[in-house]
Amino acid sequence: METFLNISAVYGVYLSISVFVIGMSWRTYQWATTPKSPVRLGMFPKPKTGAGRVLKMLKDTLIAPQSARIEPLMWAFAFAIHVAALGAFIGHGRLLHEFTPLVTWLGEDGMNTFAAWSGGTAGIVMLAAVVFWIARRTFGPFKQLSVPEDYLLLALLFGVIIMGDHMRFVGTIHAATYREWFQSLLVFKPEIPAEILGSSTGWSLGAHMLFTDLFLIYFPFSKLVHAVGAFSANLVRSE
Amino acid sequence: METQQMTTLVGVLDQKMNRQLKQYLDICARCAICKDACHQYVATQDFKYLPARRAELIRQIYKKYFTKTGEFVPALYEARDPDENLLDELYESTYACTGCRRCMYYCPFSIDTAWILSVAKAILIAAGKGNEMLGQLADAALFKSDNFEMFKDIIVDGFKDIEQQVKGLTGDPDAEIPVDKQGADILYVALAGAHSILPAAVIFHEAKVSWTLSYFEAANYGYFFGDAVKARKIADRFMDEAKRLGVKEVVITECGHAYRVAEIFHEAWSGEKHPFKVRHILEVIDEYITDGRIKVRPDAIKEPVTYHDPCQIGRNGGIFEQPRNIVRALASDFRDMTPNREQQWCCGGGGGLVAISEMDEFRIKSGTIKAEQIKATGARIIASPCENCRLQMEGLNDSMELGIEVKAIMDLVLEAMPLPGSFAKDASTD
Numbered sequence A: 001m002e003t004f005l006n007i008s009a010v011y012g013v014y015l016s017i018s019v020f021v022i023g024m025s026w027r028t029y030q031w032a033t034t035p036k037s038p039v040r041l042g043m044f045p046k047p048k049t050g051a052g053r054v055l056k057m058l059k060d061t062l063i064a065p066q067s068a069r070i071e072p073l074m075w076a077f078a079f080a081i082h083v084a085a086l087g088a089f090i091g092h093g094r095l096l097h098e099f100t101p102l103v104t105w106l107g108e109d110g111m112n113t114f115a116a117w118s119g120g121t122a123g124i125v126m127l128a129a130v131v132f133w134i135a136r137r138t139f140g141p142f143k144q145l146s147v148p149e150d151y152l153l154l155a156l157l158f159g160v161i162i163m164g165d166h167m168r169f170v171g172t173i174h175a176a177t178y179r180e181w182f183q184s185l186l187v188f189k190p191e192i193p194a195e196i197l198g199s200s201t202g203w204s205l206g207a208h209m210l211f212t213d214l215f216l217i218y219f220p221f222s223k224l225v226h227a228v229g230a231f232s233a234n235l236v237r238s239e
Numbered sequence B: 001m002e003t004q005q006m007t008t009l010v011g012v013l014d015q016k017m018n019r020q021l022k023q024y025l026d027i028c029a030r031c032a033i034c035k036d037a038c039h040q041y042v043a044t045q046d047f048k049y050l051p052a053r054r055a056e057l058i059r060q061i062y063k064k065y066f067t068k069t070g071e072f073v074p075a076l077y078e079a080r081d082p083d084e085n086l087l088d089e090l091y092e093s094t095y096a097c098t099g100c101r102r103c104m105y106y107c108p109f110s111i112d113t114a115w116i117l118s119v120a121k122a123i124l125i126a127a128g129k130g131n132e133m134l135g136q137l138a139d140a141a142l143f144k145s146d147n148f149e150m151f152k153d154i155i156v157d158g159f160k161d162i163e164q165q166v167k168g169l170t171g172d173p174d175a176e177i178p179v180d181k182q183g184a185d186i187l188y189v190a191l192a193g194a195h196s197i198l199p200a201a202v203i204f205h206e207a208k209v210s211w212t213l214s215y216f217e218a219a220n221y222g223y224f225f226g227d228a229v230k231a232r233k234i235a236d237r238f239m240d241e242a243k244r245l246g247v248k249e250v251v252i253t254e255c256g257h258a259y260r261v262a263e264i265f266h267e268a269w270s271g272e273k274h275p276f277k278v279r280h281i282l283e284v285i286d287e288y289i290t291d292g293r294i295k296v297r298p299d300a301i302k303e304p305v306t307y308h309d310p311c312q313i314g315r316n317g318g319i320f321e322q323p324r325n326i327v328r329a330l331a332s333d334f335r336d337m338t339p340n341r342e343q344q345w346c347c348g349g350g351g352g353l354v355a356i357s358e359m360d361e362f363r364i365k366s367g368t369i370k371a372e373q374i375k376a377t378g379a380r381i382i383a384s385p386c387e388n389c390r391l392q393m394e395g396l397n398d399s400m401e402l403g404i405e406v407k408a409i410m411d412l413v414l415e416a417m418p419l420p421g422s423f424a425k426d427a428s429t430d
């Protein structure tokens, strides 16, 4: 297990974060340095002021009201997973540092209950959405339109989420222990706590991290660059 | 196919590459939210008309030749060469698209599929697979300007005939259709034929404006064909005329794509700012009515009237209210379609489709939704300012027995104007 964790939860983390950061910067740089189309591609009605355009872009990107109107169910799942993923991302912030104000406010036990509930909900919502998307891509025009990239991403995502959920719902290790491991990565003195090494949950962490590493490594080379591109593409809409 | 040609086609994509295109090709999630936005896909349920699929064909080439991952693991993206198979499929999806951009409206990333397909057209043209009919029409327009002396007299004679009718309608023996008038305020660019010249001439006469008529028609088959150079040259014909005459504004007739070409594309193509304004004739007429420069009888039309927003004028041109104002000013029962304005369904006649006879059956079928929408209003008259839209809706009217009358807005205005020499029926039927 130690070797596995060293690969996925130590070196893999360094590698994937570097690839992700460099890759995304590179992609953004590529876009930024490709000359713009001289033709204005906006559609009407469009806001008259620059601020209005930015607000509309943010609304179109973060809420996508038009997409909601045409396919409400798909929109609901897409919205749910993006929000849940954001929630989970913030939740993972506990690995960096305990959310001290929250702990003061809720108490040690209160915090653990809150984390269990919020993290648990996010985990379930994400799982449901990913299963919905996988299912949707198995029939009709959705299947015809899909390419292996789509399934690969969904499979990786499924892996990340299911193993994360496993750690949360089945595993017995608490955030404080994971924090020890994560903090050690941050100071470049990687060390995996004995509690993890001694528990079968260690395997779950290893798998969770393996999927996450692969997901992050592939991210900049996939359609997921929409995480950045959606903003600029939606801005073009009101040019 | 020869590697040589393949390299050329990839070169075309490279040459057309820009930030927007690159982003569109990079970010599409293949979520298929655009599927039900496209009237052609909804009406046929044929995969090749699914907007994201049309763009996907270009994406496959892009992935293979412009991304490292696609080069090394093409299977992951179904990346492939622009070979005969791909081009044949591309031809069908591309020249069918009306460029309505309804898919862009609903896409969470506002991906402009029609823009991607304009690049597809450039690739098809380079492969010698551009649509023949559209190509011929574009060349015919250029032939006219290249050999202008040959046509000039015929054109002017045609204008003289229309001038007689203008004199009759306005009751003014001095009424004229000015051509080549230096220093006029407005250069009006019509379509070939009297129907788009006569009403405008009467309206300009009554509004007492200084105007002149262009020798050239506004229609631009170079744009539909997908050859930006030809399209630009076709528009240059009247843009140069406008510069030469020193007009203050160029007014484009009731035509969808011509307005968009003049107002949105031409400056980008030519790389210089117009020294004049470009407006659509309906913006101008709305202003004349509001300012009281022309009069229309408020209840000239009592039958229910509905309005169809042509994509290139509405969603893609920004003119939503002026035509409605005009129709409301002269009809007592105006009914909007649902959905309307920026969400309006394409009628199915855009993109030059009405000129391609082998598309007839498909085109009418793709108008099913429009026909339903029209029926639901219970209107007897459908007014619309785009000639392609009107041709399509006449086709729908015939094949689906809608029992409607399809009208240009200018014709309604003409009917509603209290003119001295006007149709006798105006007085008798009221």
Ligand code: HEM
Binding pocket: A060, A061, A062, A064, A078, A082, A133, A149, A150, A151, A153, A154, A157, A224, A226, A227, A228, A230, A231, B029, B030, B031, B032, B108, B109
């Ligand atoms: C902010 C604007 C964003 C919009 C409008 C947006 C929209 C979408 C849509 C429509 C899908 C559907 C994919 C499908 O059908 O499979 C999707 C998938 C996805 N998005 Fe986003 N997204 C945004 C931002 C982000 C960000 C910031 C991230 C991550 C950091 C992200 C990660 C994902 C992932 C992981 C998927 C699922 C991948 C897949 O289906 O293969 N998105 N997004």
Ligand code: SF4
Binding pocket: B027, B028, B029, B030, B031, B032, B033, B034, B035, B051, B052, B106, B107, B108, B109, B110, B111
């Ligand atoms: S709605 Fe937009 S992102 Fe989704 S498949 Fe269509 S073009 Fe791609």
Ligand code: SF4
Binding pocket: B037, B038, B039, B040, B041, B049, B050, B051, B054, B096, B097, B098, B099, B100, B101, B102, B103, B104, B113, B114, B346
């Ligand atoms: S622009 Fe219109 S016709 Fe073309 S793919 Fe999009 S919705 Fe369909």
